Amino acid sequence: MKIFAVGLNYDSHNREMKRVFEASEPVIFMKPDTALLRNGNPFFLPDFSSEIHYETELVLKINRLGKNIAEKFAHRYYDEITVGIDFTARDLQRKQKELGLPWEIAKGFDNSAPVGEFISIKKIPDINNINFRLDINEKTVQQGNSCDLIYSFDKIIAYISRFFTLKIGDLVFTGTPAGIGGVSINDRLEGYIENKKLLDFKIK
Template identity: 60%
Template sequence: MKIIAVGMNYRLHCEELHAGEPVPEDPVIFMKPDSAILKDGKPFFIPDFCGQVDYETELVVRISRLGKNISERFARRYYDAVTVGIDFTARDLQRKFRAEGKPWELCKGFDNSAAIGEWIPVERLADIQNIRFRLDIDGKTVQQGNTCDMIFNVDRIIAYVSQFCTLKIGDLLYTGTPVGVGPVQIGNHLEGYLEDEKVLDFNIR
């Protein structure tokens, strides 16, 4: 199982963290190892190697069929469920690596950096490209978005990624975060919602 993630997929988020850079012409892809998964409501422990860990709330798609070189018009056949996930980012390390022109996988792919919620079958959703999602911390909404605002929609991302690597059953696709990312602190209680249904609930330790 692999975790495929998309960066810079919402215009306002691009302005938030990458002001002055052009909007990407193709999906910006990076990977996380399977050891990054954090599930079943287990707590997230802030690692010792960084000074700032940011939440990035995202719609996550579960791949349900083996596929390579998938046509965008058939991509819908290759996923069966969605949820809310958090792409945790060691932000201070990311800034350092980017400034030095070095790869920054370590600030994205560390252990437990991919929190994942409970799955909702796509059949329950009228349109995957018109889904509201949000993150509450300690009962207050800190980030919210709608998949209609994506620069690259889910089917386009799947078609693009499958040119380079075979998608396998159980692979996860983190589709990018909207504007509003920020740091977490020890003691925070995080709750993620898909529409008005809570699918993610865990604590920061």
């Protein structure tokens, strides 16, 4: 099982991070399967970072084998969706970037990819108009809508499949909007698609 993620896929987040994004193709990075955190299990703050940030994202689950998928057929390759968190060790990422080094350790560390309960895409009236949000301690801290994606779900799937064979069970984190921030011990994170809670876990 592979975990793909798309960076810089919301203009609001790019402005928030003071980035000028003019790339003509999606920005893709990966997390190992050991990054996956499921079933509401707690996230334990690691000892190698003092600046762990949440990035709330819509996450697709791949349902069939695919390679070099045409964009017009990409919708056939995912049938479930949820809310996930791309945890980022921001201090490590900043340090690695300043040194011109890869920053996998800031994105792909153990349990850095919590995901909620998956639901059928068929339950979504319009996948190009999905409201999602993250609440921390019952206060909404981040919200977005799939209509604001720079690269749509289908464009992402088609692009990834040019380089990687997609397999059943692979996950695709599709990008985060503005509103990222830090987490602390005892925080409770709850993620929603529309008003349905799909993600619920605590920080330890």
